[in-house]
Amino acid sequence: MRRSLLFIPGNRPNMIQNGEVLPADALIFDLEDSVPAGDKDAARDLVAGALRALDFGSRECVVRINDLDTKEAKTDLDAMVRAGIHTIMVPKVRGAETIRSIASLLSDAEGAHGRQEGSTALIALLETAWGIENAMEVALASARVTGLALGGEDLSADLGCPRTKEGWEIFYSRARLVMAAKAAGMDALDTPFTDVHDFEGCERDALFARGLGFTGKLCISPFHLKAIHQAFAPSQEEIDRAAEVVRAMREGEKAGKGAVSLRGKMIDLPVVRQAERVLALAKAAGLLDDKELDHDPR
């Protein structure tokens, strides 16, 4: 589940250790923009050490490496694979070739450090016009890619337009990214909301993203986590409907039926998957437990 993915600067030990208790679904330890050029090696050592020693529980651990065009990227990948990272976030992805190059370097690192080939997932950060236009080929470039994420700040700079809270300048890019991610069956992750003190603005932004089909949102402040989780929590109506679908499917399976209908309409696989996702979101938001699902209110 990736409702919230919180960036943590890779060279700040106190912030890294706070990751053990923050309620984010994923922690993105950043080796790129938040780390000064002279401290790249230090951040790498710090994040690798934390990954080995600290207990981040069920949170997905992601590392944003440096741009593939820099001399840091390969060293980042090798150090993070050696430290047992789950997922690598690749910045400034321009097209499929970026992903294929990273996947190849990952295979080398996994082989060198005794990890199963293919075990490290990728999130592609699209933050240029090229990246957005190539979203579909990026999503399909490697089986390692499990999500597309939008970097709205760099993208606005690339587009040469001001970044606003309303976000109309990135509307097309958001829609395009969601379409590619959904077509490829992976997570669509929205750009961070950058006004740290505007909680209502963050919730509005996250609700808008959810309405477009995003499955989660990047985040630069722990103070935004609650707003993001509220925005991605399903409504009671959605939960009731999803529970009805899942119950109907279970009853159909028990009765040995190949096809199941609810209120005269066939339930097909995409509907069941969406219902299961709504219930998973409801559980994550503390709005549902398994007993409630087993209980039929009719």
Added chain:
Amino acid sequence: MKLLKKARAGTLESGDIFVTVEPSDRLEITLESPVKEQYGEVILQTVHKLLDELGLESGLIVLSDQGALDCTIEARLTTALRRASDRGEDA
């Protein structure tokens, strides 16, 4: 590992440790920490363990601890020693 020049890593922020290392013909470790009385021994054990692993037998090492975890101490010392030595990150 051999130290060739003076180098440092880390900060004086809470939860961090500021490490300075430089070449010397003897091994000398100086530790400053607000929790030296309670954890000084443990911190020095962490430092000696890493020095043994890296095969470093001499050098001046000054540690200004601000309540860093073991993994932070190891990371900062590793960075400082690498910066001061002839070793790359793959070593």
